Amino acid sequence: MANHNQKLEDLYSKLSIEDEDEGGIVLGADEEIVRKSTDEFMLVGRFLTEKNINFNAMQNVLASLWRPKQGLEVHDLGEQRYAFIFYHILDVRKVLEGGPWSFEHNLLVLQQYSEGDDPLSVALExxxxxxxxxxxxxxxxxxxxxxxxxxxxxxxxxxxxxxxxxxxxxxxxxxxxxxxxxxxxxxxxxxxxxxxxxxxxxxxxxxxxxxxxxxxxxxxxxxxxxxxxxxxxxxxxxxxxxxxxxxxxx
Missing domain, CATH: 3.30.70 (Alpha-Beta Plaits)
Structure with a gap:
């Protein structure tokens, strides 16, 4: 799993405060990676089951199946929905094109996240x-x-x-x-x-x-x-x- 907090710390360390009168900042290149990781590099999903999902086991199994080259984070969004955050578009495509995926025989329904969407309202059908x-x-x-x-x-x-x-x-x-x-x-x-x-x-x-x-x-x-x-x-x-x-x- 990628260490998202570390990425953010590295990002903040690269902020350069300009002259106070001009009031600007320069963002390091990693800012683009962090931004993209929350829109085009993010998938929202749910499992087609009413059973409780073992979160730790699920994310370990999927990470071993997907093997993303640039890392993966999985977040529980509540309401039986999960966010799968990647750091390279090829890893996203590999998952979308390689499905269907399942955990304990329960189908994972995935949808690519679009900026501005509410992850809890994305249609997963x-x-x-x-x-x-x-x-x-x-x-x-x-x-x-x-x-x-x-x-x-x-x-x-x-x-x-x-x-x-x-x-x-x-x-x-x-x-x-x-x-x-x-x-x-x-x-x-x-x-x-x-x-x-x-x-x-x-x-x-x-x-x-x-x-x-x-x-x-x-x-x-x-x-x-x-x-x-x-x-x-x-x-x-x-x-x-x-x-x-x-x-x-x-």
Whole structure:
């Protein structure tokens, strides 16, 4: 972790008081680092769970996963929100582009902070994830089709550049922005004009805790409101572990 207090002390030591009549000061170059660390280098996040988070364990785990080159600070903002302060834009991008991230299987929903925002009011409702598409009919493998599929699941971000490098693959990959307050989608109907409907199926990479009953992220079956509303009934489970993509080296 970067020692933020030390940075501030170093900054103050570089303040140069000019002639009193002119009434100015000269700030050292580190002032820019401190300023940026509170806007474009800061991420605000929350974990998609109602459980209490062990703060010390969480920040140690994430620091070991992210390995920021220029340091990291984590602050508890209250209201189950956290500030992740970096000191280089490449460390920020690595975290945003490398997600989704989780702690104890609880999804971390992140948003880049913009100067002037209230960290406690930043909308934390979206998360990017890689999705594998299976059973796409022959002749449908095109960038336009993948964009349409991505926008059906959530909001299309990009395709895996390796999707079309070989003539046959068991699945194609797209990165999609999900609304975390909506159920996961696990299949989609598709057809050519005048043809018959078929189904394509989805698997989610590095998928955190989700409910096999309602398909929502952030809780398991035993905590589902649908289960609680029907304590004497056998509730149908439309989802299952098959929604998780096989582990792969990313």
């Amino acid at each position: 979206e998360s990017d994830i890689w999705i594998q598409i299976y059973d796409l009919p022959k002749g449908f493998a095109s960038e336009n089709v993948l964009k349409s599929v991505g926008n059906y699941i959530g909001k299309f971000v990009k395709s895996d550049p390796n999707n079309f490098k070989t003539s046959w693959k068991s699945f194609l990959r797209i990165r999609v922005t999900l609304q975390v307050c909506k159920p996961l989608k696990w299949r989609m109907k598709i057809k050519r004009e005048g043809g018959n409907w078929g189904w394509i199926n989805f698997k989610y990479e590095r998928l955190s805790t989700y409910c096999f009953v309602c398909g929502m992220l952030g809780h398991a079956d035993r905590d589902c409101a649908v289960v609680y509303a029907n304590p004497e009934k056998e509730v149908e489970r439309a989802y299952g572990p098959w929604l998780r993509a096989p582990t792969r080296n990313i």
